Amino acid sequence: MPIFRKSIISTECDECGRQFAISSGGVCENCRHILCTTHLHGSVARRVAIAFGAQMLCVRCRTGQPIPPKK
Numbered sequence: 001m002p003i004f005r006k007s008i009i010s011t012e013c014d015e016c017g018r019q020f021a022i023s024s025g026g027v028c029e030n031c032r033h034i035l036c037t038t039h040l041h042g043s044v045a046r047r048v049a050i051a052f053g054a055q056m057l058c059v060r061c062r063t064g065q066p067i068p069p070k071k
Helices: 044-051 059-063
Strands: 010-012 019-021
Antiparallel strands (some): 010 019
16 A cells, blocks of 8 residues: 555646646746646745745746746
């Protein structure tokens, strides 16, 4: 009986359009886009910071780039 299974529920990244498991990405608290791990966290260091309580902001919001409208 496996304890850890890959999620069968997936969604599409608003930034790149790639399908990803919901458990690996998330929603930016600022722009409310649903994003894959690459576009939400950007790096392992940022992912660790979020685990310790940092605000979950996407790469665009953290760097001050303009946010495209949701599709």
